[in-house]
Amino acid sequence: xxxxxxxxxxxxxxxxxxxxxxxxxxxxxxxxxxxxxxxxxxxxxxxxxxxxxxxxxxxxxxxxxxxxxxxxxxxxxxxxxxxxxxxxxxxxxxxxxxxxxxxxxxxxxxxxxxxxxxxxxxxxxxxxxxxxxxxxxxxxxxxxxxxxxxxxxxxxxxxxxxxxxxxxxxxxxxxxxxxxxxxxxxxxxxxxxxxxxxxxxxxxxxxxxxxxxxxxxxxxxxxxxxxxxxxxxxxxxxxxxxxxxxxxxxxxxxxxxxxxxxxxxxxxxxxxxxxxxxxxxxxxxxxxxxxxxxxxxxxxxxxxxxxxxxxxxxxxxxxxxxxxxxxxxxxxxxxxxxxxxxxxxxxx
Numbered sequence: 001x002x003x004x005x006x007x008x009x010x011x012x013x014x015x016x017x018x019x020x021x022x023x024x025x026x027x028x029x030x031x032x033x034x035x036x037x038x039x040x041x042x043x044x045x046x047x048x049x050x051x052x053x054x055x056x057x058x059x060x061x062x063x064x065x066x067x068x069x070x071x072x073x074x075x076x077x078x079x080x081x082x083x084x085x086x087x088x089x090x091x092x093x094x095x096x097x098x099x100x101x102x103x104x105x106x107x108x109x110x111x112x113x114x115x116x117x118x119x120x121x122x123x124x125x126x127x128x129x130x131x132x133x134x135x136x137x138x139x140x141x142x143x144x145x146x147x148x149x150x151x152x153x154x155x156x157x158x159x160x161x162x163x164x165x166x167x168x169x170x171x172x173x174x175x176x177x178x179x180x181x182x183x184x185x186x187x188x189x190x191x192x193x194x195x196x197x198x199x200x201x202x203x204x205x206x207x208x209x210x211x212x213x214x215x216x217x218x219x220x221x222x223x224x225x226x227x228x229x230x231x232x233x234x235x236x237x238x239x240x241x242x243x244x245x246x247x248x249x250x251x252x253x254x255x256x257x258x259x260x261x262x263x264x265x266x267x268x269x270x271x272x273x274x275x276x277x278x279x280x281x282x283x284x285x286x287x288x289x290x291x292x293x294x295x296x297x298x299x300x301x302x303x304x305x306x307x308x309x310x311x312x313x314x315x316x317x318x319x320x321x322x323x324x325x326x327x328x329x330x331x332x333x334x335x336x337x338x339x340x341x342x343x344x345x346x347x348x
Contacts, residue, residue, distance in 0.1 A: 022278070022281060022302055022303050022304065023205055023255070024204060024205060024304070025301065025302055025303075025304055026302070027204065027205045027206065027207050027251070028070065028073050028074060028204070028207075029048075029049055029052050029053075029070060030045075030049075030207035030209075030210050031069075031073055031192075031207040031208070031209050031210070032052070032066055032067075032069040032070035032072075032073055033045055033048045033049065033052075033066050033069075033070075034207060034209035034210040034212070034213045035069050035073075035184070035185050035188050035209040036048075036062075036065040036066040036068075036069045036185065037209075037213055038184060038209060038212060038213055038216060038219075039065070039182075039184050039185055040065075041062040041063075041065040041066055042062050043060075043062045043063060043066070047063075048063065048066050051063055051066070051067065052066070052067070052070055052301070053297075053298045053301050053302060054295065054297055054298050054301070055297055055301060061100055064098075064099055064100055065100055068095060068096050068097065068098050068099075068100065069096060069185055071095060072092060072095045072096050072185075072189055073189065073192060075095070076189060076192050076193050076196060077196065077204070079193055080193065080196045080197045081197075083145075083149050084144075084145045084148035084149050084190070084193075085145055086110070086138065086141050086142070086145060089141065089145075089173075089178065089186065089190070090108050090109060090110065091108065092186050092189050092190070093107070093108060093178075093179045093182045093183075093186045094107050094108030096182045096185045096186055096189070097179075097181055097182040100181075101180070101181055103180070106179070106180040106181065109179075110134065110137050110138070110141070110178050110179065111131075111134040111137060111177070111178060111179060111180060112134050113133070113134045113135055115134060115180055116133055116134050118131060118177065118180065119131070120177065120223075128220075128223075128224050128227075129175070129177070129223070129224075129227060131175070131176060131177035131178075132176060132177075137176065137178055140176060141176065141178060144169070144172055144173065144176065147165075147168075147169070147172075148169055148190070148194065152165070152198065162194065162195060162198040162199075162200060163195060163200065163241070163244065164237060165194060166190075166191045166194040166195045167191065167233075167236065167237050167240045167241070168233065168237075169187070169190050169191060169194055170187045170188065170190065170191040170236075170240070171187075171223070171226065171233050171236045173186060173187040173190055174187045174223060175223075175227070175231075188208075188209060192204070202248070202251075203244075205251055206244065206247040206248055206251055207247065208240075208243050208244060208247045210247070211243040211246050211247050211250075212243055218239060219239065222235045222236040222238075222239040222240075223236060258281075258284070275316075275317075275320075276313070278299075278303050278305065278313055279313050279316065279317055281303075282294065282299065282313070282317070283317070283322060283340070283344070285336075286322075286323070286336035286340055287336075287340055287341060289336055290336050290337065290338040290340065291335065291336060291338065292335070292336045293328075293333045293334070293335055294314060294323070294333065294334045294335075294336075295331060295332070295333055295334075296310045296311045296314060296332070297310075299313060299314060314334045317334065318334055321343055321346075322337075322340060322343055322344065323335060323336065323337070324336075324337050
């Protein structure tokens with residue numbers, strides 16, 4: 001497992017250092033979208049990412065779910081020094097379910113005895129899990145929080161790998177089903193909180209829910225098999241470890257691909273030695289997507305930079321003739337021209 005590796009001097013880590021915020025924003029968007037789709041959000045990845053990139057308001061309940069999840073996973077970075085508590089769990093669930101529940105009072109609180117008829121069912125209506133009674137939740141979740149707050153034993157006597165612990169927390173919170181809704185998304189947020197808290201920074205770049213989304217039945221089956229076998233969570237551990245390794249492989253392949261693209265751009269854009277890394281990355285994207293529209297807000301969001309810096313990047317590329325500046329109503333857009341590769345070869 002390399003999710004906690006340092007940024008050594010490799011092509012992949014050099015790209016991570018140079019493009020950290022852009023890759024991070026993109027990965028967190030993918031995680032938010034896929035995690036919400038696992039819970040029933042029905043919208044395409046393209047439309048969802050366009051909403052997040054341009055920061056437009058959600059148009060429906062599905063988009064609201066995704067926006068809530070994105071805001072939550074972004075916020076996890078600010079919570080890594082917090083201790084786990086029932087209050088923090090409720091806070092996460094409240095943010096995840098904001099303006100999405102029929103009963104708004106169920107947002108940000110644990111289940112109550114009147115809701116003890118809640119159950120996890122298959123698409124055919126078969127009950128596969130009956131959560132513990134609501135009256136038991138405060139006591140059970142205190143044990144959960146104590147476990148989450150334990151410092152890992154690094155003596156080797158009773159060592160428990162932090163990734164394994166995070167997966168256990170994911171399963172445990174799903175089993176408790178502490179809330180009327182948002183349990184899966186809250187559990188995956190707790191998983192991210194724990195791994196980041198314990199130094200596994202690369203996990204933030206791995207949208208694991210995109211892997212789970214490709215095999216949701218196996219994800220659900222891992223829960224079911226564990227419960228049917230006296231809560232032996234080996235099934236769930238194995239499934240999640242495979243998903244993490246696959247997500248890590250996909251991400252490193254993505255970084256290598258971007259390094260190759262950047263090498264091409266650097267070669268053909270050698271005449272523009274003052275072009276910054278953000279501009280070169282945008283040009284790499286523009287080469288693959290002729291006709292693509294960029295805005296100050298989308299570039300700002302993708303790169304994690306200020307609005308002034310984003311505008312300067314785009315204006316600078318337009319002045320070089322590498323983007324075409326246009327007005328669309330009240331806003332300015334910059335378009336990737338179809339002959340961009342030819343333009344790059346022209347001397348300034």
